[in-house]
Amino acid sequence: MQTSKELIALLDLDKIGKNTFSGNSYTIGSPHVFGGQVLAQAINAAYKTIPETRFLHSLHGYFLEAGDLTIPIHYKVEEMRNGGSFSTRRVTAVQEEKTIFILAASFHQKEDGFEHQANFDPNIKQPEELLSWDDILAQFDSFLPKPMKAFLNIKRPIEFKPVRIPNPLEPENLPATEQVWFRLKGEKQDLNQRTKQEILTYISDYNILNAAFNPNASTYNLGNTQTASLDHSMWFFRDFDFDDWMLFSAESPNAFGARGLAKGNIFTRDGKLVASFAQEGLLRPKKK
Numbered sequence: 001m002q003t004s005k006e007l008i009a010l011l012d013l014d015k016i017g018k019n020t021f022s023g024n025s026y027t028i029g030s031p032h033v034f035g036g037q038v039l040a041q042a043i044n045a046a047y048k049t050i051p052e053t054r055f056l057h058s059l060h061g062y063f064l065e066a067g068d069l070t071i072p073i074h075y076k077v078e079e080m081r082n083g084g085s086f087s088t089r090r091v092t093a094v095q096e097e098k099t100i101f102i103l104a105a106s107f108h109q110k111e112d113g114f115e116h117q118a119n120f121d122p123n124i125k126q127p128e129e130l131l132s133w134d135d136i137l138a139q140f141d142s143f144l145p146k147p148m149k150a151f152l153n154i155k156r157p158i159e160f161k162p163v164r165i166p167n168p169l170e171p172e173n174l175p176a177t178e179q180v181w182f183r184l185k186g187e188k189q190d191l192n193q194r195t196k197q198e199i200l201t202y203i204s205d206y207n208i209l210n211a212a213f214n215p216n217a218s219t220y221n222l223g224n225t226q227t228a229s230l231d232h233s234m235w236f237f238r239d240f241d242f243d244d245w246m247l248f249s250a251e252s253p254n255a256f257g258a259r260g261l262a263k264g265n266i267f268t269r270d271g272k273l274v275a276s277f278a279q280e281g282l283l284r285p286k287k288k
Contacts, residue, residue, distance in 0.1 A: 001026045003186030004199070004242070007157040011040045011198050013048070019077040021045040025069045028206075029151040033067025033100075035229040036205030038093055040198045042103040045075035046089040047194050054087050054107040056197050060233045065100040067093075073100070085109050117237070120247075120271035127181040127245045130161040144168060147222040157185050158203055161245075166217060174214040176252040178262075180207045181245045193239050200266065200275060204234060204248070209281040212252035212260025226284040230259065233278045240274045250277075258284040 001007060013021035023041045028034045039061055047056070067073065074094045081088040086108050093101035131139070137152040144152070145168050163179040166172070182203060191199075209227055213220065240246070250264035263278040 002155045004184040021075045029154045036202040038101045040202035042091040057108045059105040061103040071095045117273040173218045178210040178250045180248045183245045184242045211250040211262040212255045228282040230280045235276045244269045
């Protein structure tokens with residue numbers, strides 16, 4: 001999977017019954033189903049039951065079991081509420097009668113109201129100054145640890161450019177933050193708001209736990225730490241386009257008890273706040 005067109009096809013589910021849909025999986029380098037894929041496919045399923053005049057404004061999901069990449073995922077949508085302005089859906093993701101994920105999502109018709117947003121850092125390094133994941137692999141291939149090299153070798157429909165690149169040969173503790181520019185690969189497409197939200201949901205599960213991991217990066221790494229998404233929440237504010245780079249900006253207020261919390265914002269390149277997110281993840285040191 002190397003283009004946005006392929007990603008959209010992955011996220012668009014087939015209807016197999018009343019409010020029941022089915023989708024397949026694509027690996028991002030993990031032996032299990034990528035959490036962002038399940039999140040985005042669940043939103044696609046919910047949207048298939050929502051009037052065209054309403055749009056996703058918040059989601060809250062829990063990852064219950066690791067998904068099997070080889071088995072289709074069935075998404076069952078329950079219509080919890082259809083009010084005058086809001087619609088609420090509950091989505092359950094199942095593989096062979098085992099529930100692997102649950103989602104609550106709320107949709108709102110467009111309205112006018114008060115407005116403000118978080119500040120955008122105008123001094124942040126621009127994408128043109130930075131190396132992409134593909135660049136890092138090409139330039140430092142022989143120096144990269146095997147787990148990192150294997151991860152970067154996976155073909156993806158998104159290009160990522162981290163603002164800060166840690167040195168894997170001299171690991172050190174870093175601030176509890178993570179900032180990454182990203183954009184879609186492939187030809188630009190005229191996407192509707194629903195599809196753009198599904199894609200952004202998919203992307204939002206990348207990079208997020210790094211913010212919680214970074215303060216202990218001198219001790220722990222991908223090889224000696226078990227990581228997994230436990231829950232994930234998002235709030236969508238403004239419509240946007242994927243015509244240019246966007247900024248993923250996360251910070252972690254806490255890590256304790258083998259869990260880490262990260263939260264943050266997603267901005268357009270010109271500083272428009274598109275969405276906010278929060279996630280708690282497993283950060284469990286492997287036993288020696």
